[in-house]
Amino acid sequence: xxxxxxSAETTGVAALLLQTFLIVMVSTFVAATTIARQLVMPVKxxxxxKDKVLLQLLLKPVLISAxxxxxxxxxxxxxxxxxxxxxxxxxxxxxxxxxxxGLGLRTEHFQEVxxxxxxxxxxxxxxxxxxxxxxxxxxxxxxxxxxxxMVMHGVSLSIGTTDPINFxxxxxxxxxxxxxxxxxxxxxLCWTQHGGINSHDLLPLPYTEExxxxxxxxxxxxxxxxxxxxxxxxxxxxLTYNDSSISEWEFLSAVAEKADCLIxxxxxxxxxxxxxxxxxxxxxxxxxxxxxxxxFHLAGHTDYGDYVIDTHDHxxxxxxxxxxxxxxxxxxxxxxxIERDDNIPPLADLISELxxxxxxAAENPLHLQVR
Numbered sequence: 001x002x003x004x005x006x007s008a009e010t011t012g013v014a015a016l017l018l019q020t021f022l023i024v025m026v027s028t029f030v031a032a033t034t035i036a037r038q039l040v041m042p043v044k045x046x047x048x049x050k051d052k053v054l055l056q057l058l059l060k061p062v063l064i065s066a067x068x069x070x071x072x073x074x075x076x077x078x079x080x081x082x083x084x085x086x087x088x089x090x091x092x093x094x095x096x097x098x099x100x101x102g103l104g105l106r107t108e109h110f111q112e113v114x115x116x117x118x119x120x121x122x123x124x125x126x127x128x129x130x131x132x133x134x135x136x137x138x139x140x141x142x143x144x145x146x147x148x149x150m151v152m153h154g155v156s157l158s159i160g161t162t163d164p165i166n167f168x169x170x171x172x173x174x175x176x177x178x179x180x181x182x183x184x185x186x187x188x189l190c191w192t193q194h195g196g197i198n199s200h201d202l203l204p205l206p207y208t209e210e211x212x213x214x215x216x217x218x219x220x221x222x223x224x225x226x227x228x229x230x231x232x233x234x235x236x237x238x239l240t241y242n243d244s245s246i247s248e249w250e251f252l253s254a255v256a257e258k259a260d261c262l263i264x265x266x267x268x269x270x271x272x273x274x275x276x277x278x279x280x281x282x283x284x285x286x287x288x289x290x291x292x293x294x295x296f297h298l299a300g301h302t303d304y305g306d307y308v309i310d311t312h313d314h315x316x317x318x319x320x321x322x323x324x325x326x327x328x329x330x331x332x333x334x335x336x337x338i339e340r341d342d343n344i345p346p347l348a349d350l351i352s353e354l355x356x357x358x359x360x361a362a363e364n365p366l367h368l369q370v371r
Contacts, residue, residue, distance in 0.1 A: 021214045101354050102337035109347045110140040122149040152182040154369045160191035160205045186231035186264045206241035207251040219259035233264035236272040236310035249287035256292045266297035267323050275308045290331045300340040313342035
């Protein structure tokens with residue numbers, strides 16, 4: 001995304017276009033927040049899949065305009081007034097541990113996990129669900145954390161926005177991380193808000209050099225504040241920008257290298273976007289530096305034939321399992337987990353899916369290598 005600012009040189013049609021864009025931007029986001037329901041998991045009021053497509057379609061002209069009509073634009077270089085100063089070496093791109101095979105921790109399974117201690121190597125939590133003081137979710141969180149490794153996965157970092165970095169959010173995230181002591185933190189390579197208005201969706205970025213500089217600077221500032229590397233995840237998308245000058249995988253790789261962050265590679269998102277935009281998913285895998293990939297996500301989706309929606313409410317499909325096998329061949333053993341955020345099945349069903357991931361990984365001789 002680009003920063004829009006009127007200047008003395010902004011005249012005539014350009015000024016009119018800028019004013020029109022700002023009006024559309026505000027009205028569109030107001031409409032978006034009207035139809036958008038809370039997407040922070042566990043989802044009780046999730047957008048209908050058709051509404052989700054509609055949201056991105058509504059935003060499409062605005063997003064493209066943002067890339068085209070920036071009149072006095074430039075990457076925003078954020079600064080942290082309370083940065084802790086991380087001591088990270090770029091030659092330790094994957095210094096974090098290999099965890100094995102995990103699941104997303106959902107409220108429906110809290111008690112069963114405590115009672116039965118299932119054969120799951122680790123759990124991923126949605127950070128925002130636990131950014132509260134006390135309460136029953138925190139009770140279960142601590143009980144389960146005593147027995148399993150955890151990682152924290154966020155949905156509200158909005159790393160690509162041109163809004164100032166939200167240090168209040170980062171302080172809450174850091175407080176939770178100090179409490180949970182996760183193996184790592186992750187969020188998405190996207191933007192979710194503008195002008196303080198949250199769209200409650202993971203919106204794609206234009207893949208341009210300017211956006212690359214902008215996002216990399218914000219990730220670096222975020223890591224400095226948190227005092228550690230973070231993982232950035234590729235999102236699924238249903239639109240593209242005419243002004244994008246490089247591929248998504250080139251952009252993701254360049255961001256990881258420039259910001260010295262790690263990658264959470266969501267294989268279902270790659271499959272969904274490949275179907276929607278017509279690129280080759282295997283080419284995507286081959287374009288990513290294995291040294292940067294720390295985690296895999298696997299999930300289900302909804303296939304409408306002409307387009308595919310990342311819904312996390314179905315089992316992982318054969319095509320995504322095939323892509324996972326190719327990813328294991330390319331990247332070796334990577335901590336793998338299955339996301340399920342709606343239509344939650346019994347825990348035993350998810351463990352069966354996890355066993356399938358184990359079996360696929362075991363078929364590849366690289367899976368025993370220590371990263």
